[in-house]
Amino acid sequence: MDDVHQDIRYGAASAQLLDVYPGPPGGPTIVWAHGGGWIGGSKVDIGGYFAELARAGFNVVGFDYTLAPEALYPTPVREMLEAIAFIAAKKDEFRLAPDKLILGGDSAGANIAAQAALALVDASYSEELGTSRITRNLHTAGARPVATALQCGVYDARMMREATGSFAAVVRDMVTAYCGTAQWADDERSAFARESVLGNVSGDFPPTFISAGNNDDLTPQSKALAAKLTEHGVEVSALFFSRSARPRTGHEYQFDLSSKAGARNLSQMTEFLLACAARG
Template sequence: MARHVPTGGLAETLDIAYGDEGARTRLDVFSPEPADGALPTVVWIHGGAWISGDKVDVRPYVRRLAHEGFTTIAVSYPLAPERTYPASVTSLNAALGHVLEHADELRVDPSRIVVAGDSAGANLTSQLATAVTNRGYAEETGLQPALTPAQLRGVVLNCGIYDVSSVPEAPGLGGWGFRIALWAYLGRRVGRGSPGGQLLAAHEMSTLEQVTADFPATWISGGNGDPLTTRQSKALAARLERLGVDCTAVFYADDVEPALPHEYQFHLDLPAARDAYGSTLSFLRRVLR
């Protein structure tokens, strides 16, 4: 991604601590220069199947977005197997609380925030947004949302998982990998005969049936070569549209070549990825105006 990012012109503050778990509870902040005052803000949650990844992975992408006139924040969070559900989502909620508490110094407009994520980060983003907009879900999960519905103007969901129950049937090598990662995050396999605690955790991670008509404006996409797209991203987009949620869905015909893989949006040499970036930018400008 780096060669697609303009050089210079940004203020950067890296590795800000928002928690006490070392590098796993740090965030990076980027904003355009010269400028003063708060800006609409995009908080990005990286992917990595709940077991890997780091905020460093998405720095080029969020830097590019910062050049468009936003404050952008990339967040790291605790990973499995050292930390299991709900450590990641709880930590990310704390990160959002830290951002609000330090909004002035970080150049964050607390009334104009979008939370974005890719892959497992999209799953975590959907959990946070569901807790913000569905009081019953927040009570069930024990999550006290840092953001209010008025502050959370939208979400960006790339190549995510929103129905954990379908992961055991996901096809191919990619499906196998997600099964292993999910078992690591939940502490053991989920399937018939799983202990109640693991089944409850899988239910709480599955936002597909827990989103409501109050879910924030959503931009959602998945590649035609991604084994998760049909049963995850397309299924959530369809549900949001049925609920009347403002939903911008970007999908591709099965015969598009080259087939667009999981996390295609970061392959900015591909025309489809550049088009997705443009669509994302239009969405952000609209919901954050």
């Protein structure tokens, strides 16, 4: 896209830059946290995906956040909320709609987005994260999440500790870097464990699109979160694949839009999110 607003500073840290991919003026606004295991990745890595979302009818904000080990948990969650506060303040300049807010993310970014959504709907959770001032200001500004989009994410410390497979082992090392301790699954010692998404969601969580592939060590966490949200009465649009489905769908499969699975993901997700935004 030629009209992308790039590298707009939204905070004091050097990494705090965002891009805006314009969609329909006043249309729903997706704020998306990129993946990379909390230690890598960038908004520019998935710029093509953001452009597709803009063409589908969304204003899209992709933002960078401070990576571990330079910044530890929950800094990226706070920075996502700061990005939302920035665009809420600049809504007229960029023709955005913070009252039709969608929080999205992939992999580690899905974890960040889900926790930011929790902070926006649960005052006690926001207080524990240390983000109460930001979320109160966002409520005053009328910023309200109408949905979340969670792709291939991490949502529970205990399940992450017990996950099997070589990729899960790599992700555990990433969580250690993110938390600054190897005790990140211990409720007594770790805020990351106490504040895990799966153990804190309620019926106030926004309607959610959630997906993960059938060849991804993290998929059980997505299925568990989908089930927990449904149990709480949250509207859920889930896309999972049977173990026998071929070709197999791996971690971050949704970005391969040339594949049937990736195209199906984009279609189902955008249809669901647009419907949520229309209801307000």
